[in-house]
Amino acid sequence: MKRLLLSTLALSLLANVAQAADPSPTTVVAKATALGSGIYPENMDKAVRAQDDFYRYAQGAWLSANEIPADKSDWGTFMKAREDVQQQLRTIVESAAKDGNKRAGSDLQKIGDLYNSFMDEKKLNALGVAALKSELAQIASLKDKAAIARLIAHFHEIGVNTPIRAGVGQDSKNSSQYAVDISQGGLGLPNRDYYLKQDDARMADIRAKYKAHIEKMLTLAGEKNATAQADNIIALETALAKAQWTAVENRDPVKTYNKLAVSELNKMTPAFNWTSFVQAAHIHGKVNELIIQQPSFIKGFDESLNNFSLDAWKSYFSWHLISAYSPFLSSDFVNEDFGFKGATIAGIKENRSRDKRGVALTDQVLGETVGKIYVEKYFSPEVKQRTEKMVGYFLEAFKQSIETLDWMSPETKKQAQIKLSKISVKIGYPRQWRDYSSLTIKSDDLVGNLMRARKARYDREVAKLGKPIDREEWHMTPQTVNAYYSPEMNEIVFPAARLQSPLFDVNAEDAFNYGALGISIGHEISHAFDDQGAQYDGDGNLRNWWTAEDQEKFKKKTRVLVEQYNTYSPLPGHFLNGELTLGENIADNAGIVMALRAYKLSLQGKPAPVIDGWTAEQRLFMGLAQARRGKSREQRAITLIKTDPHSPGEFRVNGSLVNHPDFYSSFDVKPGDKMYLTPDKRVSIW
Template identity: 55%
Template sequence: MLTTFVSAATAAADRAGIDTQYIDPSVRVQDDFFTYLNGKWLKTTEIPADRSSWGTFMKLREDTQPQLLGIIEADQKDPHKKAGTDAQKIADLYTSFMDEKKLETQGYKPLTGELQRIRTLKDKKGVPDLIAHLSKIGVATPYGIAVAQDAKASTKYATYIRQGGLGMPDRDYYLKADDARMAAAKAKYEQHVAKILALAGDKDADAKARAIVAFETALAKAQWTKVELRDPNKSYNKMDVAQLAALTPGYDWKAALGAAGVGNRIDYVIVGQPSYLQGLDKLLADTDLETVKAYFQWQLLREYAPYLSKAFVDADFDFYGKTLTGADVNRPRWKIGVSVVEGALGEALGREYVAKYFPPERKARMEELVKNVLAAYRESIDQLDWMGPETKKEAQAKLAKFTPKIGYPNKWRDYTRLSVRKDDLVGNVMRAATFAYNRNIDKLGKPIDREEWGMTPQTVNAYYNSRMNEIVFPAAILQPPFFDASADDAVNYGGIGAVIGHEIGHGFDDKGSQSDGEGNLRNWWTQEDQARFKAKTDMLVKQYEAFEPLPGYHVNGALTLGENIGDNSGLAIAYKAYKISLHGQQAPVIDGLTGDQRFFMGWAQVWRSKMREAQQIVQVKTDPHSPGQFRANGTLRNQAAFYEAFGVKEGDKMYLPPEQRVTIW
């Protein structure tokens, strides 16, 4: 059977939607399916010099960039665009970013007013007001205040306070002194801080850099780990302002909340990490004022370095690009400019993108896929042997309330209040950040906006929002290899079908399962079913912790658990949905490949990727997703149908004994 489809692996197999050109016949399917299907790509593809990783997601993103640039340039050339329109704002923001000559003459002058605001801070009583101001212009601060649905009362908005303020990707970069790579990154970070401060005219840059890194290291010690942050109940701590003040008696929360714009509008806040705020309170009290001011100056410069003169841009890339991710050169200026426009005017740009590049028939076919995947979940819940009737009833009720969003929003974002000037890049970025901040804070007291999207249509990704109980699939991900309108359905179910199943699966993973169909944190599981579910997920944690993408760096099974549940659940459900789509008929054999084989090949080719070592470390430390090869192979090893499709037997490297396989759905 394997010989048949390997010999048929030619360009003609494109009709099946499989990139057979990348198959490496020297690798046994049963030993390493990911490398078998993608081996020639892995051997011959070089990661672009301006990238830290490369693969299907990045390639789609790269293909989208020229399309977006074309839209922006058309807006620039449009003689009929009027002041105040989205087209004017898109055009002028991009123009302001691309005017390198003007930026070179300015140096860091666009920040002199903000730097002076920090330098003239008279005492620590002014810190709450300063943090509020910096937060409004997009600068990282030790805590963030934001408005979101109340996780235990999802019909209203609440104010959240969460930890923040580090300049490196994770607390481990500060605290893992026994890890040579972490220690080296920290040393280079201190050098980078000093360089940026010196470029901004600071004559005591080296000493201040040491103090800043020491301050951030203390912040890191107080912060919760990313695994701890995954517990939605642990990070839900409802307090009135008096309780918050008692938690941190040295910090003026009344002033902080007032300056943030929520003061008299709230009865309570939800604190994410109470012990962190206590640690911050003590740290601020113990730190001299000059170090506090140096820290805020650094965070301002760090945020705005990409929008200043070339010396700042190059220094910023040298650390955040080369050192942290391993990229050799910075991205072309025009690509960064497109990203800047997306960050400020994402839906305005997305509206034009959808009109030009997202045909209505693609959305209609996607709706059919979603319908079948939901049907597969309904059937699966009823058939589960590890879930009792009471929990099944609750699970079905939650599933029935899922809201799919496909392609683009029904209601587009209004950018009327955002002012953009073609000669003021830093001002544009600050106004865009303030616009986004105010838009968020203004939600307080208003009905929940159920039409809002958390991604733009041109984003190559998808997500599940537990508080909305919604699954969202932007237009840009609905392209090959995820979704191929010209291919047989098998590859689409293995690709985008599994992505749909993955996102629905988040509603029932170790974290999402703690919310009900209304989006409220509520335990709807029986104690017995919860224990059986945990036994399965504990097995999944151990499976993935055995994977080692780099020597000494294992996948964090606890951090990646939710995504691994999503992958394993999503693929299993997508397979069932594929069978539903066949309406009892036998799948056709195309180019020597059975429907089941095409399905699993569709899954594995989606995760085609490779990554530089530095970026791989960042991913292992910070990303809740497992590396691509383990998302492919690790998931397939738990699928009984995969064993049947490719004849995987005991002794093969892809083989797991039945009792070790994790089957959730």
């Protein structure tokens, strides 16, 4: 399952958002108060029948009227919420940056000086690549391939992409202990398909542009023979791509759990010395074994280490160092980096303004320091209480649902109930805030700030080894517009920023919010019981708690869901991968069922009101559609199809609803309608 990586990779150009035409938070509140339903009729396309395409019926007018902002690859409800948060964070960060009386070492000093170090474009332009001079010299000084193990360990500390990625997380088979995972990495393109799809014209074009991009960046850095170096880098990365596991293979938590002693690993990889790596990575003596997620890739990496020359590897590491830090160097590096990662890969038309990038960087580096101020200024205790109450109804809905399953035996139901009862819930913000007091931030040393911050994060992760599990830790900041379920912790986590308009409307009646926010609550809880999460018990251990017969029934149901999503095509010629998206599709399938059940429980026997002509069920489904509203540029959409375990919003809505009997009754869906599935083809799992 997901781990915290010891290596923090270069910040994504896609992480930030810009404003575009959409209801502002103030407008949303006013209209929700007037309507009471939370529904925006002006966003609907009433020329589309709900029974044929509910997604476009609910928001077709919005989809037609709203363009993706020039500096974005996506736009929609989640991106709008993230933009609102960025505006809030901007007030925090810029205020700290302007305060000339900050106490040295204080949170405000760190926030302000990090932002100012990014905003000093004149100084960065004067420096060029000089900030990386010592690191590039270290690569150039490599005397033999034996030193590569130590270099990779160092690159983990400063956040540079390498063929192997080390991360600290709970041991999946002993969740009371921390362990070190080793997983595949080392590619400069989004995934292995970009290197290996020889019959795909778009992939071939991207590979050609990637080579030109490498040449340009190496030339800017003063490297000689950039063309030959780029050829070596592409060849090396292609060899790594051939050895990598597919995204579907990586979803199997059993196959990706391979605990091996360092001595065993040294026998597997004659060219790569794991003893040197663990010593240089400062984990020697802290763990006796490493969990290898893709053993065959480790062997493939070792073969590449043996087959490619030392000079080729020097070029490869120089390239990835430059690529990781190019957004923080002079304008020529920044522009070239955006031109490929932003424009070519994601289809973004223009880079974000420097101030937006500066706020985003400060937020990412000093997440909980910024988050603490964010919570104090922008998060209401009432929203936290209301959400916690909603979660309670969802847990009760799951409890009742498990008992009514006609395909599960009493023995397995008992184990499912035990797991459900042990799910912990975190809402809003952590009880204990992260301490950044030892981190030095200077107003005139951007690259140094980043290297020190990444090293501090690395050290914090390594320090966990041998200690009890920190059950108070959060893996998202409060200002993150997202949520997650952790199978090893058996917990759901909803940051404060996820609990805001337009994803949650405090002035809309409950049914709407049970669709808009509640679908995510049900979604995250159901991850405990999707095809991956269901392999973990209530204590977070990878253990089979199913009877063989029940497990087969579960797999039979999920196979139907795989086949259903395999037919969905977001773009002509590009179909979803039902196996890659299975876990998220199960969670969407169960989430909408539980949203309606939880809402009915919240009524406590009272009749559900009809508001503005909408029944409670209709408002709930409309809330779901509004929360999943969005659109992507074609380049971005293709990348997501190949890499994202989530289906696009259109299919998260329509794909869930076609399986839900209450949707049929709520909108009078009948045979012949495009959203009609015969009962034998509908999937109901939880």
